[in-house]
Amino acid sequence: MNQAMLTALYRQSSPVNRIVLLGASNLTLSLRLVIQQIQHHCGGPSEVLAAAGHGRSYGQSSQVLIRELPGIIACDLWSQLEASDARPTYAFLTDIGNDVLYGFLPHQILQWVTWCVEQLQKHSAHIVMTNLPIVSIESLPEWRYQLFRNLFYPSCQLSRNEAVERARVVHQGLIELAAHKQFMLCGQKPEWMSMDGIHYVYWKRRVLYQHICAHFSASRDQADFAGTKKLFSQNWQQRPRFAYQKVFGKERHCPQPSGLLADRTMVSLY
Template identity: 25%
Template sequence: MFFEPSLTASTKDQNQNSVLFVLLGASNLARSFYGLKRCIKRCILPRPADFVHAMGPGRGYVIRGGIFNVTYPPILNCGILETVRNKRKKNQPIVALITDIGNDIMYGVSPEEIIAGLQHLLNAFDEFATNIFITSIPIALKNDIGEFYFRILRQIFFPKSPAEYSQTSKTIEIVNQFIL
């Protein structure tokens, strides 16, 4: 007769070795952060979870960004990789979520600069043998938002943005091709 171990059964290794989660993003991550943390902790029980994050509305990966009167340094230059190096325990597994990538586009950053920044992050996380989850930019501009609404939203959320509709659409496609 075959017996499977109970879902609540755990090994000493699972109880002692926490997983370090690195969460990088902008407003979508900021809004869901506490729920996501709670869900992750429940899903990996009995293992403990540690978290480091760089997030905030309007935050960019390669250029300073924010919304209204709040600005953030770029994720690439905010010290997150040093924090991971310093916080990581010996042989601790790392899981990274890289999401909310599109804000840099609205600040006029070229697709090449965005891709170079993402590649830098991916290379750095490879040094830690990180399990990486990266989300594409979840919009096909020409199918989802017309130019009129694009201009309204750009004026509200990114009033100083130099981004034009057609270039933004092309940049999204190029960055998503890199990600996928």
């Protein structure tokens, strides 16, 4: 499907709600699944605004191999959110721990997340956030920490103890932020996590997202539930592409929305 056809569909679409998704690797690997799980509770089709991507930082540009993305707070998702029509909004924030291993201090990370929450609350968003998987992080042995740090975060110079201590501060800060801003903060079970302590075990993703997304609640009648059953089996008609990225240092742009699901849910990826 070309962009002109996708734009025409967007103009004709009538989404019943808006879903905002912020995260990094875990969200990227399960983007369609997360959308479907939220729609299971909140209905669809939806307008989806997502800021994701492997290694994504909440506050600064981040590079993985040949691709660079802007920080989540600096991407165009927020201007699109401001320009969108008023409709029920559901937001899911995850993968916050990346910035610890990028060397940012806990207070800076918490400021970035707080800013995102405040922008979403201006639109009366129902917010669900995952906390850092602190039990898995604390139980990571030294050799495994060194292995995965060097593999995923080669510029990181933090020792295991320094990283764990900063993660604890962010973990506690998110608990306090959730209490202050009154949104749902979900703990993460150790059995969900892979050997690196931060990524989900692939075959457990459906169960864990069912658990997390159950915190999105909406009163649905029987007809609505009949409609959401179709959402569970829908596939990509067109996968989304980043609105802006740098590849080998060269800027690439793509009009949004760029993704389409079978129920005409339109996905913009920033």
